[in-house]
Amino acid sequence: MNLSQLNRILLQTLLLPVVALLLVSGALIWQIGNAQKTVNDLQDADRNIATATYILAMTVDEESGLRGFQNTSNEAFLQPFQKAQLSSPPASPPFARTLQRVARTLIFSISFSSLTSAGLIQPLFL
Numbered sequence: 001m002n003l004s005q006l007n008r009i010l011l012q013t014l015l016l017p018v019v020a021l022l023l024v025s026g027a028l029i030w031q032i033g034n035a036q037k038t039v040n041d042l043q044d045a046d047r048n049i050a051t052a053t054y055i056l057a058m059t060v061d062e063e064s065g066l067r068g069f070q071n072t073s074n075e076a077f078l079q080p081f082q083k084a085q086l087s088s089p090p091a092s093p094p095f096a097r098t099l100q101r102v103a104r105t106l107i108f109s110i111s112f113s114s115l116t117s118a119g120l121i122q123p124l125f126l
Contacts, residue, residue: 048098058084 065081068074 061080062084065077065079065084068077069081
């Protein structure tokens with residue numbers, strides 16, 4: 001065995017594991033990036049759910065307080081109403097975008113069903 005054959009065998013023996021390790025490390029870096037994006041999306045969703053839950057609770061308090069005051073004329077019922085009006089959470093930009101998307105979808109859905117029930121358009125699916 002001469003020196004060039006030995007160099008070729010050593011190069012092949014060392015090069016293949018190094019290339020394989022580089023490919024695996026690249027794939028792992030890519031997966032970690034995707035996992036981080038997914039975690040960020042989940043955290044945004046959690047914040048949106050918490051904000052929506054808070055808004056719902058404050059809306060229920062507002063309605064209950066106002067309804068109680070209208071029925072009894074007792075100003076004690078206005079306390080939850082006033083508290084709910086004062087404590088509105090700041091809407092985060094992702095939550096605001098989600099609300100806009102939902103509103104557009106609802107408007108389209110209501111418009112579509114109105115046009116369909118009026119007989120102005122026929123849906124392609126049943």
